[in-house]
Every structure is written in C-alpha cells, then in structure tokens.
Amino acid sequence: MKYGLELQQNIFVPWRLSYVSYDVLKGELKSRQLDHGWTDTDEKEFLLLMDNELCKVYDFISAKLTEIDARILYCERTIQTLQKNPTMASDANYSIMDEALTEILFDVNDLSRFTRVNFTAIQKLLKKHDKWTGLNLKQAYVAKLREKPLDKQRFDVAIIYISALHDICRNRGQQSSGNPTSGADQNAFERATAKYWIHPDNITEVKAIIMLHLPVLIFDKNKKWEPADSAISSIYFDNDNFDLYTGRLQRDEGAEAIRYRWYGNTTSRDVYIERKTHHAPWLNGTSVKDRFRLDETHVNPFTVGGRSADEIAAELRQKNTNAKVIDDIHFIAQGVQTSLSEKRLEPMLRVFYNRTAFQLPDDQRLRISLDTDLTYIREDHLDGQTRRQPPYSWRRSDVGIDSPFSYVKEQDILRFPYAVLETKLQTHLGQEPPQWLSSLVESHLVHEVPRFSKYLHGACHFYRSRLPLLPWWLAELNVDIRKPRAENIGLTRSRSFKPLIDGRYRRAMIEEQERAHQEA
Template identity: 30%
Template sequence: MKFGSTLRKSVYAPWKDQYIDYDKLKNLLREHDDDKPWTSDDVTQFTEELANVQLEKVYNFKRDIQEKLKERTTACEKKLEPLALGIKAEDGEDGAEAASSSKDTKSDVPPAEKKKLLQEVLKELDGITKEVKELEKYGRINYTAVIKATKKHDKLRGRSYRLRPFINARLTEKPIYTEDQSPLLYRLSAMYSFVRQSLDGKPQEALSFAENASGKDEFTSYKFWVHKDNLLEVKTVILRRLPVLVYNPQTSKVAEGSQRDPTITSIYFDNQDFPLYTDKVNHVPNAASLRLRWYGQLAEKPTIHLEKKEMKDGDVAEEQRFPIKEKYVQPFIAGKYHMEKQIQKMEARGAQDPQDVNEFKKSVNDISHFIKEKDLQPVLRANYTRTAFQIPGDNRVRVSLDTNLALIREDSLDLDRPCRDPDDWHRRDIDDRQMEYPFKEIRKGERYDFPHAILEIKVRGLKKYEWIEDLINSHLVKEAPRFSKFVQGVAKLFEDQVNTFPFWLSEVEMDIKREPEAAFEEEQKKKQKAAEDDFAVGSLFGARASPSYRPSVISPVGSPAAGTSARKASAPKPSPLVVEQTTKPSAEEIDSDDDGDATIPGRTTGLSSLFPSFSTSKYARSKESAAKAIALPPGVRHPGVWIKDQGPVRVEAKVWLANQRTFIKWQHVSVLLASLSLGLYNAAGESNNIARILAVVYTCVALFTLLWGYGIYMWRRRLIMQRSGTDFDSVTGPLVVAVGLAIALCLNFGFKYRAILTEREHNHARHNGTAAAAALVEMVAERIELVR
C-alpha cells in the first residue's frame, strides 16, 4: 500500500489540519516531472517546507496537546483530592491536619454528589486516555511521513545533496515521536483505580500497587546502546561485579577461558506485507514474532531452535520454542513435516514427563499453524557476537553485550532477484562459505551494519543494585527502550515495503557519545520530571498509591522520628520540593578514616552548643536551612518509619571496626598518661611535693580518658543499633583531655621556674655571707697585727 493512502486512513478527524501535507511535499519534489532541471532553489524550498514548516507544525501541535492533556489530568486530580483526603482521614491519619481534613472533606461531600463527581471524572479520564492514544498514533504517522519524504528526496534528488543527516538532526531537536507517554499514563492509571474502586465500594487498601509490582521470579529488562569508544570501559565496569559467562555448546565441561565469544545467528520470519513488523512497531496487543536461532557456524551442526514470542499485557512475553534439525527446517516451514519422528522418540523412551510431551506437541502445532496462517517466510538475518556476564548458578543479574551486529536480507520477495533461494530456508552463500562479520561479500543494499553495541541488563526481583543504577545513569550508555534487532533491520533494509518506522530510527545515525557533565544534567532533568509526576499522584493518593513516590526530606540515616532524613544521591526519584539537597553516606557506610566527609548530622555538641555559628560537622552547617526547606504538601502525611528502618539491623563490618578502633585509641592515650604519672610519682622524692601533685593530676586525666572512651563507644554502638540520625562526633572529651594536659604542663613549667629562681636567690645569699665572713676575719687579723 502506498504511504499516501496509509496517511489518509490514519488521520484523526479533529486534528486533520495538523498532519504533514505529504501531497504538497511530493509536488515540490516533482516526482513525475523531469523536464525542468532540479536547482538549488528547489532544494531550499523543499527543505524549508519539510524541516521548518511541516515538522515545526507537527512538533508545536503535539507539544500543545500534551500540555492540555496534562492540565486536564491535573484538573481531574484536583476534583478527586477532597475524596482522597477524606478516605485517608478515615484510615486514622494522625495529627491536627488529618483531623481538619477529615472534618472539611468527608462531611462536605454527600454520597449522591460523590457518585456524580466520580462519574464525571471517569468520563473525562476516558476522553484523556483516548486522546493520549491518538496522540501516540499522530506522532508515529507524522514521523514516518518525514522519513518517507526524506528518503524520496534522497532517492530522486539526492545526487548533489543528501537530506537525511540534516533531518535526523532536526528530529533530535524537535522530537515528534518518542513514546514518552508512560508518566501520564501512570497518573491516569492511579486515578482510574481510585475512581472505579470508589464506585464499586471496594476498600481503598487496594490502591497500593505493590501487588501489581514485579514479583521475585520476574525479570526487569533494560536496553541500551553503547558507543564503540566506550565498550572497554563498560566491560570493565561489569567485570568488577560479574564474571564472563563462557558458553561451550559442545560439552558440559568447563570451557577454556581462551574460547571466543559465541556468534549468534537469528533468522526472522514475515511476509511481503510485513504484518509482524507492523504489529511490533505499533505495539498491537498479542503481537508475535518468529525466528530460527543457533550459535556458531551452521557447518558445525549446532542445535537450531525455532522460537515464537508473543507479547502479552504489561510487556510480558510468552515464548514457545523447540529444537529442530537442519534437514527438517524447510519441510516444517512448508507444512510437510510436523516433528513426528521427534515426538515418537519422546514417547518411546518413556522417560519424558507426559506433560512435557504434550507441551512439545502444542508448541509444534501452534507454530506450524502460525506459519501457515500468516504465510511466513525468512526475511531477515541478524548476526552478532555476544558477551554474557553472569555469576554461574545465580541468575539474579544477567548482562549481555552484543557487538558486530550485521543485519542481512534473507528474503525472496523479489522473484527476479531473490536474496535467498525460494525453495530453501536460508542463504547458502553465507552458510556454505562460512562468512563472518563484516560480510563484505554481501551486496551493499542487502546488508546493514548497526553502528553501536547493544547492552541488555536483566534484573530478577525488586532488589536495586547501586552499580547498575550508576551504569544506567552514566554517559557510557544511551537508553534504547523497546529496541529490536528485527524492527531495526526491516526498517533499514525494507524501507519501501513498510509504512511505519520505530521512534529510535532517526537517532541511530547520530553520535551517541556524550560528555559526563551533559549526561549528568540530562539525567537530573529526567529525574526531576519523573519526581513531579510521582508527586502529582502522591499528593492525591498519598504514598500508598505511588510505588516509587518517596517525598525526599533532608535527613541522613535516621527514621523520621529520630530527626530529619536525607535520601542518597543515587535515589531514583528525588522530590522536587527541596531545591538543594545535602547527601552523605548512611550510618552503615561510615568509615572513620574518611577526612571529615563521613560525619552524620543531627546533633550539636561542644563548641557548637555554645556558639551556634560554629560547627565541627559539615551537616550541621546546613541542617537548620535544610529543615526549613522541608514542607510536606497537602495530602502527604509523615511516613512514620522509613522503609530502610524496617526489618533486622544489618551493619557493615567496617562500621563496628571503626567504632572499636576509636575506642582502642582512647585506651591507648589513657595507658600513656597513666604510665607518665606513675613514672613521675616514683621519680619524685619524699620532699618533692610538686611532682607528686602533678602525678596525681595526670592520673586523674588518664582515668577520665579511660571512662570517656568506654562511654563514647557504648553511646555510638547504641546509635548504630537504633539507626539514629544523630551526629556521631563529640568534642567534649578531647577538649577536656587537651585542656587538662595543657594546664598540668603549664603548672609544671611554672613550679619548675619558681624553684629555679628560689635556688638562685639562695645561692646568691650564701655567696654574700661567705664574703662578709672573710672580710671580718681579715679585719681581725689586721688588728691583731697592729697590736703586736
């Protein structure tokens, strides 16, 4: 079907004047008029119309509609807010605010008025949901129109100037198709749940989405593109936490570490109309895909698996697969063979569980019927090298890194020039000659080399891993949600046969390498936007209705009852209520060897209690201003106890060792002082009272140091056990010891100096007395001589 017809059929009547004028663009290209030469003025006119008129029109209209939908959603939330506050008051919310809200809401909304309000909101929500769906279709079809018009220009008039790179850059600046509707849908889902449960009279405890969250046995998948310059750094980040999973298909023994990463080949099925591709791009419910998959070269006789994957609600995939030998693939596709020999072997052995045999039969029948119903044939080959990271026997975290991705046409749609023999299921020129990447022997139009590596992280259960969060939010990777090798290959190699394209197509050829600062700022904006959406739901339904809503209050580690509380810097959704947030390690992460960076806020001691402007803690300087910034919005109540404070206390060993190390240092100082005092006392004579007094003073300081060290050790131990948010630092003990020693030394110096002065005076007086006696003797001698 021509794209012009597809575009006309996709028009949403209320917005019919806001779609791209595809016919006007075709007329500007003069598709069927080659008599008049194509000039630079024609290029400028077409480029101006496409990039600055049509694209700008679509972008501005979509942005305006998104803002209106957000405003309508906010208006619905405000209508429901009195009802939600009344319910929370019935739940027994503490405090004066709860009492006042209960009095102001519950009594003012009679049942009849409440039902009418809920029905009006439900009708409005239906209208918003419909327009959200139409807006997603609007963005997709106009995005496809831009790509189609650009490709038509490059095909007809692109000899001197190719427009595609410029349009890709413009689509990055003016994104008209990003599939970023999940935050708004999340808010709508929360209101739908509230309204329907209120109309049905169900208990409001069901508003919590915890039951619908991924269970412990389900995987959460993240997909990213990795620039080739960042490959080594990404690998080293992963290798610090997970080892490389060595794959050896030939034996169950441990493979050698020198073994190469396996090459994986997947052959995808579709027909000439590409319905499987279209359903996958448009996210049609129960969209299915079919592929053959094997490791290594086909000449090595690997195990081939035929796999059918069907997407269910909530992006949950249901997969059917079974192994098949190479010689049976073509008969199975043609409907001439239904795995009868394999089924007979399974039944003859008797060792197989009958349920497994029945499931095998069901998979064979379903896939065979699926191929026949859709008239499927191999159309695309994906060949890539995979490096897997996983702890053996532990599948909680699984990481795969696919490099050297080559997408190759495998179809026989053009009977005059088929890529594959119509009577065979794969290309013999590739498999018989054992071609490898980069497949230079394949014609250029039949091969596409994907420019980036593909990183996929699968996390089992609800546990968060800090290193994964850091990698996801870093400049090393670019998020690529819903990326599919099959969709990418068809979109690039079969552009003329398909009328819709994936939203990421214009970004593939762009440079995804980013500076760390730019990546950080982009991530902060994303978190801020997500926090605003969460806050909108949280302010209406409280913390119960939002699985990820956590009002961020400034406090380090303690419970709300213990003081102010701060989220870690890596928290996934920081609250927009606090502009500046001081984040420091929690009590479990304290290391006393840190140079003043591991202090915990919440306690004012020593000089800071006497002089409020003086502080020995970095946290205390901002504690007062941070506390003033905390203001819970209407409808949001104090959580009472943080989630981290629930369950058994788990403290890292370094926290205990830090406290014990401090205690041992205090005892060391006490022993040194006691040894000094004992030595001083023993060295002093019976008549040296000053030395004895100083020895007693040193003994008192040593005793104080001993008791202080033990007391501080027990006090900090109690704070750790209680997960307290109080400051761990205390300057009183060190000040007392320092001042005591300084006074003792000063007194010692003073007494010693006074003793020296006294001794000098005594010596001087004795010297004067001896001289007088000598003079007297001499005078007496002289007189005796005269008498003689």
C-alpha cells in the first residue's frame, strides 16, 4: 500500500486539517523534478514548505497537550470536591467523572497516533526528497526535529494522572493504598508469565486499555511522579565464554542470570544485586529470583571481593535487622560473589527501559508491565576498548538515562524497535485471566514472543560471533508484527466520535462489571 493512502486511512477526521500535507509536498517534489532540474530556489522553497508543515503539526500537538492538562486539572478539582462533600459523592457523579476521564484518555491516544503518523510522513518526505534530488536533507533536518520533537512527545505524565483519578472514581472517592509488594514472598508464587512485542503505533492504546482495568502502580505516592521514575537500568554479568548466556538460553538446571539494577537516575544510592536461578537446587528445583540492596559506594568493593557477605551481614546486625532477613541476604551475597569469582564474570551489557507497571495494591494475582525505549549498551572490554573508567568499575560513568542516548557510539548501542509487554498471573490458586486481558493479548495490538529475554537478545546482537546458539525469536524481527485492525477491539470511536472500548460504551462496561461483581 502506498503511504499516501495509508496516511488517509489513519487520519482522525476532526483533526484532518492539522496533518502534514503529504500529497501536496510530494506533488511539489514530483512536478518540479519533471519540469526542470532541481535548483537552489526549489530547495529553499521546499524547505520552507517542510518547516511550515512541521510547525503546524508541532503547534497543534502542543496546544492539545495544554488542553488535555487543563481538562485533567478540572477533573481533579471536581473529584476533590466530591471527596470533601459527602452529599455530592454519589455513584452517578463519580460515573460522570469516570466518563470524562475516559474521553480525555481517548484524546491522549488519538494525539499519540497523530504524532506518530505525522512523524512518519515527514520522514517519508525527507527520504523521497533525498532520493529524487541526490541531496541529504534528512540528515540536515535532524536538528529541526530535535527542536520540535514529534518522535519524543511524551504522554506518560497524562496517563499517570488519569490513572490515579480513574482509580479514585473506581473506588468511589477512596484512593487505593497499600504496599504492592506486601504479603507473601513474591518468589513463593507460581506465576504464568507471557511476553509480547508491541509496535510503537500501538503502545499508547495498549497502555490506555490496561489502565481502564488496572491502575498504574506508583511505588512512592508521597512524591510527585516524574518521567525519571519509570527508568530502570540493569548491568548484566557474564564471562568471555558467555556461560550464563548459554545456560539461560538452554534452560540448564541451576542456570544463573546475575545483574545489578537501579531505578531512576544514576545518582540513586540504592543498587540491587539480583540473581535469577532456573530450578534452584536449594529450593527443590523451583526457579527463583532473589536480591538485596547495596549502597552505590559499596558496589565496586562487593564486586571485586573487597566487601564480603560476612561484612554485609555484620553491618545489618548492628542495625538490628531481622535475623531471617540477614541470613537470606548473606546467602544471596555469598552465592553471587562465588559466581563472580569462580565463573570470572564481568560487567557485559547494560539494559535500559522505561517501565509502566499495572497492578491493584495488595493484590498480586495479576501484574502487568510495559517496557518502552528498550536500549542495549555495551559495558565490556572484550574488543580491547576500555568502556568503563576505571576498568574495574561495575558500570560506565558516561551513560545516564537520557534515551535515546545519541552520544553513545553506534557500534556500542542497540535500540530495540518494539515495546515489551509482560503479564504475570498467579496460577497456584487456579487464577484465570480476566476476559479483557484475554481479548487484548489475542488482538491485533500485540505479538506474542514466548520466553523472550532482554539479556539474551542484547548479547546475541553484540557478541554473535562468540555464540554457538541463538534465540529463536530473531527471525521475528524480519516480519512486520502489525496486523489488520480487528473490528470492535481496542479503542475506537462511534460515528459521532464517542469513545468505544471493544465496541462498547464505557458506561455499559461499568454496569456489566458491577452486575458481575454483585452476582459474585
């Protein structure tokens, strides 16, 4: 299908005049080429047309985002009024606010699509220009696209706020409280885990669908959420034979994955030493993920053996830490240090992404995570290049969390083309997935990739010549994972542009859920 036709099919009619005039600019390119050779005057006039279209689109997005922020603020104040006035806090009023928030959420989704469609249109025009004229406008235009970044417009902040307000409406004025990790040890649960790739065109829609059923999980509700809160960085360890890679890929008994993880900025003092073990022998063959926290200043000494598990345990005893916790941390620390030493493990690969997690507080039956901006960055010295300074450091000091990391050398970085959705469902109590989740994962919006591993994927990209075995899913990268849009699935609009969720109005969905809850 020609892109001009594809663009027309993706236009949201009420905003049609604000899209890039793709056919007009393409016509200018073609007619001038047919009429005469491309001149400096043609180039200046075409560049002026491109600049005008970019400004038009960017200004529209900025205005819409401002409008969305104002509508969210209005909903927040109205909900606060309902909370403070019991006589006004009726189910009907909360339902009205729920519908208003749903309408805003649909606009966020439409604006996200609008942004991606127009960014793609501009990229297509630049490519055609360079092909037909022999010039390199695409590279020269990078600075303008950074100044008016259509590919970086972030809608996460709006989604987080809408989710929090939706949660209050869902609970009729009460905000969900509690610790999402409270209760039993998370490793004690049997979980059915499934992984999916999501094309960038569908990311915001998938987030919105999940958010209508599960709130976005905020770990620290005492601080205002900011984009850096979603950042997760991990340093994976391996040796030059890639024994950990091979063990995990083949799912060998006792196969390990060892990583150091931190949340948010690189200035964070909390670093988590994590170990995943497949069929751990000390747990009668149960797979387990365990971890403990270290202050960042203690990570290097721990890694090189200068800070032992005994010393960590002794310090915890001085703080009157629970004896069982101390024993567990000592066991993990000793095991990790033994593997680092005996297997000669070194920092190999950094994996970065921004995570949106969805879960009801105090309810671990279902947890969903959506990871975007997935990026791999080399940390090793295998090719003779010293990437970490000093060389014994556990991570590079020249890399932060500023995706897309344009300052990193191209040979040191891999930007994964899709988002990764992971669902974790408790199965030890016979838990079945809710109908809305089954509908989502069977839809055109996601592409299932069983046993996808972030580390295995990054390792096989950078170190393929050293690896005898490769993951099965590499072939999936050669196909277009987008599928034809299914009828009555996902977020759509009626002929009068009213929001429809899987072909139904939001109020009808809520009434059906309430009936099911009453019958249960």
